[in-house]
Amino acid sequence: MSSISDSAQQTIPGYPYDREALRSTLRTLDQTPGVSKPDAILTVDNIERKFGGMTAVDVKHLEVQRGAITALIGPNGAGKTTFFNLLTGFDHPSKTSGAPQAQWSFEGQSLGRTNATKVARAGMIRTFQLTKALSRMTVLENMLVGARDQPGENLFVGLIKPLWIKRERENIERAEELLRRFKLDAKRDDMAGSLSGGQKKLLEMARALMANPSMIMLDEPMAGVNPALTQSLLDHIQMLRDEGTTVLFVEHDMHMVRHISDWVVVMAQGQLIAEGLPEDVMGSEAVVDAYLGAHHDRDLGDDDMLTTGLMRAIESEIADEVAQDDAEEAR
C-alpha cells in the first residue's frame, strides 16, 4: 500500500463541495489498489467471501474517500454485489482459519458482523440491482418505510401520541420534499408497482435519502432506466455529492462511470486490481484485460455502454474469433 503525499493531507478549500478541489487532491494519490485516502469515510480490511470452493470476494484493503463519487466496476461475476452485501450486513465474510480477521469501519465505527439495520442506522444506505420498491404500497408509503426514525421504533416516542404524530408529520414532509425533487410527487398516491423501471430506480434512491445517509451505495443505478430518465439520475447523483453525501456505486455503464465518478475502483475475480482517476483507470491494460477475460459471459447487448477503448478491444477479439471460424470453414 502506498502513502499519500503531504499536499493531499492539507485542508482542501471548499471541501467537500468543490469538486475540482477534491479532484486535484485525488490526483496527488498513487493509483494503486488499496491506496490510503486523505479522508476515508469507509475503510475495509481482509474481507473474504467463499461460496463452496469459489472465492467470490477477497479484498485486502480499500478506503473510500469522503465526499467523492467512487465507481466500483468489474466484469460480470467479479464480486461487486457480494462485496456490497458484505459491507452492508446483508451477507457475512467467510472465516478462514489462520487468515487475518475481516474488519471494516464506517465513520470510525466498526461494522464487522453488524446486521443490515444497524449498518443503515450508522448512515450507510444501499440500493439494489433489482429494485426493491414494494409494489403493493403507494409511492409515499414506500418513502416512509425508508425513514430512519419510524415512530414505532422508539418506545418512548411510540407511547406519547403528540411526539408520534409530530415525527410522522416530519417524515411525510421530508418524503414529499424528496418526491418533488425526484419529480415523483404526481405519483405520490400511486402503487409503486405501476411505476416504470426508471421511476422505480428514482423512488429507491429517494427512499434511501429518507434516512439522511452520509454515504449512499447504488447497485447498478442505470440498469433498466430508459434514456429519458438517464440524465435525471445522473444529475441526482451529482447533486448528492455536491451536497456532501459520499456515493459508492456499481455500474456497467462506462459512459456514466467516466462522466460522473471522481475515482474508480476495479474488481476482477474477487480482488481489487486497480484504482485511480476514471480517465487513467478505464484505459489501463489491466482493466481491459480483466473485461476481455470475462466478456464471453457478458450480455453483449449493452456493449454500446462500454468505453471506446474497451469496445475496440472487444470488437477486435470478436473479429479475430470470426476470422478464425471463417478460416476453419474454408479449410
Ligand SMILES: Nc1ncnc2c1ncn2[C@@H]1O[C@H](COP(=O)(O)OP(=O)(O)OP(=O)(O)O)[C@@H](O)[C@H]1O
Ligand atoms: N449466493 C451465492 N451462492 C453461490 N455463488 C454466488 C452467490 N452469490 C454470488 N455468487 C457467485 O459469486 C461470484 C461473484 O458474484 P457477484 O454477483 O458478486 O458478481 P458481480 O461483480 O456483482 O457480477 P454482476 O456484474 O454480473 O452483477 C459469481 O461467480 C457468482 O456466481
